[in-house]
Amino acid sequence: xxxxxxxxxxxxxxxxxxxxxxxxxxxxxxxxxxxxxxxxxxxxxxxxxxxxxxxxxxxxxxxxxxxxxxxxxxxxxxxxxxxxxxxxxxxxxxxxxxxxxxxxxxxxxxxxxxxxxxxxxxxxxxxxxxxxxxxxxxxxxxxxxxxxxxxxxxxxxxxxxxxxxxxxxxxxxxxxxxxxxxxxxxxxxxxxxxxxxxxxxxxxxxxxxxxxxxxxxxxxxxxxxxxxxxxxxxxxxxxxxxxxxxxxxxxxxxxxxxxxxxxxxxxxxxxxxxxxxxxxxxxxxxxxxxxxxxxxxxxxxxxxxxxxxxxxxxxxxxxxxxxxxxxxxxxxxxxxxxxxxxxxxxxxxxxxxxxxxxxxxxxxxxxxxxxxxxxxxxxxxxxxxxxxxxxxxxxxxxxxxxxxxxxxxxxxxxxxxxxxxxxxxxxxxxxxxxxxxxxxxxxxxxxxxxxxxxxxxxxxxxxxxxxxxxxxxxxxxxxxxxxxxxxxxxxxxxxxxxxxxxxxxxxxxxxxxxxxxxxxxxxxxxxxxxxxxxxxxxxxxxxxxxxxxxxxxxxxxxxxxxxxxxxxxxxxxxxxxxxxxxxxxxxxxxxxxxxxxxxxxxxxxxxxxxxxxxxxxxxxxxxxxxxxxxxxxxxxxxxxxxxxxxxxxxxxxxxxxxxxxxxxxxxxxxxxxxxxxxxxxxxxxxxxxxx
Numbered sequence: 257x258x259x260x261x262x263x264x265x266x267x268x269x270x271x272x273x274x275x276x277x278x279x280x281x282x283x284x285x286x287x288x289x290x291x292x293x294x295x296x297x298x299x300x301x302x303x304x305x306x307x308x309x310x311x312x313x314x315x316x317x318x319x320x321x322x323x324x325x326x327x328x329x330x331x332x333x334x335x336x337x338x339x340x341x342x343x344x345x346x347x348x349x350x351x352x353x354x355x356x357x358x359x360x361x362x363x364x365x366x367x368x369x370x371x372x373x374x375x376x377x378x379x380x381x382x383x384x385x386x387x388x389x390x391x392x393x394x395x396x397x398x399x400x401x402x403x404x405x406x407x408x409x410x411x412x413x414x415x416x417x418x419x420x421x422x423x424x425x426x427x428x429x430x431x432x433x434x435x436x437x438x439x440x441x442x443x444x445x446x447x448x449x450x451x452x453x454x455x456x457x458x459x460x461x462x463x464x465x466x467x468x469x470x471x472x473x474x475x476x477x478x479x480x481x482x483x484x485x486x487x488x489x490x491x492x493x494x495x496x497x498x499x500x501x502x503x504x505x506x507x508x509x510x511x512x513x514x515x516x517x518x519x520x521x522x523x524x525x526x527x528x529x530x531x532x533x534x535x536x537x538x539x540x541x542x543x544x545x546x547x548x549x550x551x552x553x554x555x556x557x558x559x560x561x562x563x564x565x566x567x568x569x570x571x572x573x574x575x576x577x578x579x580x581x582x583x584x585x586x587x588x589x590x591x592x593x594x595x596x597x598x599x600x601x602x603x604x605x606x607x608x609x610x611x612x613x614x615x616x617x618x619x620x621x622x623x624x625x626x627x628x629x630x631x632x633x634x635x636x637x638x639x640x641x642x643x644x645x646x647x648x649x650x651x652x653x654x655x656x657x658x659x660x661x662x663x664x665x666x667x668x669x670x671x672x673x674x675x676x677x678x679x680x681x682x683x684x685x686x687x688x689x690x691x692x693x694x695x696x697x698x699x700x701x702x703x704x705x706x707x708x709x710x711x712x713x714x715x716x717x718x719x720x721x722x723x724x725x726x727x728x729x730x731x732x733x734x735x736x737x738x739x740x741x742x743x744x745x746x747x748x749x750x751x752x753x754x755x756x757x758x759x760x761x762x763x764x765x766x767x768x769x770x771x772x773x774x775x776x777x778x779x780x781x782x783x784x785x786x787x788x789x790x791x792x793x794x795x796x797x798x799x800x801x802x803x804x805x806x807x808x809x810x811x812x813x814x815x816x817x818x819x820x821x822x823x824x825x826x827x828x829x830x831x832x833x834x835x836x837x838x839x840x841x842x843x844x845x846x847x848x849x850x851x852x853x854x855x856x857x858x859x860x861x862x863x864x865x866x867x868x869x870x871x872x873x874x875x876x877x878x879x880x881x882x883x884x885x886x887x888x889x890x891x892x893x894x895x896x897x898x899x900x901x902x903x904x905x906x907x908x909x910x911x912x913x914x915x916x917x918x919x920x921x922x923x924x925x926x927x928x929x930x931x932x933x934x935x936x937x938x939x940x941x942x943x944x945x946x947x
Contacts, residue, residue: 384436491538694721
């Protein structure tokens, strides 16, 4: 487990050597600390240095530079460390009390730069320790020691009296003052443990504070490795499936789980079957330990106090597990509401839904508003499993008292942060699967829906092209926002495989854009049977297979959905020499209408867009197709694009991006009352007016 592994400082690519400048040195050693996830998870921990600076008038002033709220030690920069004037904050040490709201407002007035990030809630803790630099983390190994039945006895055995202890208290003024008092009373101490919280070390320089930190963590790891049981959790052999069968079950369960957890707002659900997860969830010992609660107050904000545990008797029984999950969710939600009522005063109740779902034999799902949030919950609970294993190996894992857990989850400052979140984008929290996404209209649609906040599953026979689309999305929207899958829409097993991949990656799908198609041009008298059948296979059967898989998934997920078919102007106005294309696309359109009839009862909307003459990087317009269409219209092949532009009423070029805008409208809530619709995107071809 991660909590018992010894490790040296983690190298950070591109990190410069430490500078003599105190703030540069702080950045260097902070990034080294943040690079080790067993010490600091994303956004966690904080570090500081006290420096001599000049104010706006050039006068010398003592400044505390401390990690600002919202920044990450792993990627910290100078600008991420807010400066507060020590002459303003040190007198607070003499106060008896100070509310969180008073403290935050006061610290904002102490900033040397009003435009700097909001200073950490633990700023005063750093200020009240006299030494030049302070490092604070939630190191896994330390948490394994202090989340036990008798943490003082364990700490005595590991560190003796060299490390101070402060009982758990929520971060804020009183905790900061207690830490300051403890350190000032024992300046020779090597560090300080905040029970149920983490480790604090200090030194004259950031390097010294960092080295002390690593030394104490190393001693904790060595103790756990020496005294602990390395096989705390062993899964029941009856719950073990081979990896392929396990992931098949997981793919079938994912939309059930995601759909049930998307009651108030949709969530993204990330699945993992890491070995340590399977051992933990497959063990009766793990079930008991998971009920004890989160490892730290910081963890509660991401994972809530408890995960949801699902009873599993047969790991291959998908429907049995799904039914057990629904029962467990009802129980979890009822227990959560009762817990809130036990401790709440006037706080608004947060969503009564878990962030972590444990399924013996199958693995774990973590949920969030987007992949980044769901991944953070996953990473934190993976570390929690390691922390629990370390604690159980030497004692018995214990968490915070329930009331303290509630006060952490419903901390007014954290509730206030929720009100500061920017408005979500139009397709936020939605997963979109696009066929034919390697080029042309499909790529334009994938990029546009991603820009609107969707997580995109880009599929195509040309996997390299789909991956290139994914790279473009990641560059614009961030890692995790796209998945590329190979997909020949004429092969049922590949369609099912793409849907399964989407379920394993994001938990399900909300929008399917059925776009993949081919165009064959020939007079009927010259049309080969093979070309006719190929056109029907891609342009009709392919849409059928995608539609069937989508409706099955939407029904299982239970949250409705949207199907958007990319048809063609030729559905309503067929073209000469386009018999195979026009007939097969007309079949697609009729399929869409029937899907709208059948999908309504489960909240699924089905609509079409009819483009015409989209060139760009479209692969439909091969040199052969250009030549044949020019011959059909009696024009020079070089004038094909001009011909199509000038024949529409608006006299405009139709681009993939124009089609993507129509798809976006039909995919999202702006068209929530629209189904069975056909929208032309052709610049106005009068023969193709829907009627």
